[in-house]
Amino acid sequence: MANNTRPGSRLMDRSEYPGKPKPLTSGPDATVSDAVAKMSDKNYGCVVITDPEEKVIGIVTERDIMNKLVAKGLDPNTTKLSDIMTPDPRLAKETDDMLDWLRIMSNERFRRLPVVDDQGRIKAVFTQGDFVSYTWPDMISQMRAMAKAQFAGNFHYLLIGGGIALYSLLMVIILGFR
Template identity: 35%
Template sequence: MNDRTVFQSVAKKHVLSLPPQASVREAAQVMTRANVGSVLVIEPPDKLVGILTERDLMNRVLARSVDPDKTAVREVMTPNPICAPPETSVADAVQTMLERGFRHLPIVAAGNRILGVFSIRDALPREIGAAISQSEFNEQVNDALG
């Protein structure tokens, strides 16, 4: 059985992005229109500086009563997100996401070319199961060695 890569599994191949100075409301509207849970924050011409996710909007905007019209995305985004090369297996990507506590992983090729965003929703149940098994195994090994 060949493992799918993150690039093969991404449903929407186009990159949804905004500049860092875009308003939080604009970001939320873009995400809602595209029915996605994140938007990449890119400084022109194509430098990835952050990612804004639904969780960022909830924790850093709504919970803190931040004005979405007067707040720039750069103020509430997750800066310098962990990225994955396109050949990363889905199980490895899911394992990283489980261990680090996030659900969106930018896919970046050689030369920092942004190809898309892998979401936990793009994974199949068996791939999630394999990632959980590997994470549990790693935890047991770390406990034994600790």
Template identity: 35%
Template sequence: MAERTVFQSLSRRHVLSLGPQSSVWEAACVMTRANCGSVLILDTPGTLLGILTERDLMTRVLAKAQDPQTTRVSEVMTPNPHCVAPDMKVSEAVLIMIERGFRHLPIVSAAGKILGVFSVRDALPREIGDAVSLAEFNDQVNDALG
């Protein structure tokens, strides 16, 4: 069976997005209503500026006692997030997530259209296992090469 692409694996095709001036409180409400772990931050022409995740809310807002109603998403988002192409294999995307500590990757077409957000939850156990094996192999090669 051929491995799925990140686009094929998306459990939801609707992209949650907000403008950079939105409050963190608005973002948390949007994410909660949609039962989603991230929201993309877009400027008015639809250009991707950043991503705000549950982890960002916890580490950059709650842990620092920021007021969610006055803090703008642009102040606490992850700017210029790593994006992947829709035809990337799931195990390759999961490997990026493992190596870089991400849980969400925006999927962007060659033309720059935002197609969705791949979450580690979209991966199947087999695909996660393949990515972990590849990460372990990469570590072994790096150790051997010094």
């Protein structure tokens, strides 16, 4: 992915980034049962499958567990993560642009994005919810600016409408006293 980022828009520049919890990782030979227990314990929606150097080789999400294990009637105690993982998932670098990844995730319909450092080691997992919460303040500002522009652009209508309303109110009051 091209690194044409705007200041403050890199994944690693977000104030929330340093505080993100360490992703749940596991080797490919662990059982689904063990991974599910850890996912449930930590309330995580995925486990990142890594090699001994912590480089990402796959990901197992709740959806993978449902579609590739439960739906096929496989035994979670004997099925390995490598049997149901999505191999070679899309990976973001810490220096990538946040909004670029939000668009990609939305267009390609995936919800979890492993983030790696320059050596390809797992650092974090971003979810679509993370991206929405990070962009929410910007969207609110844009909505305010649009509302102000709309209000300013239609101000003459508001004056006319307000004048008519005021005139009508005065007429009701004056005619009501006769």
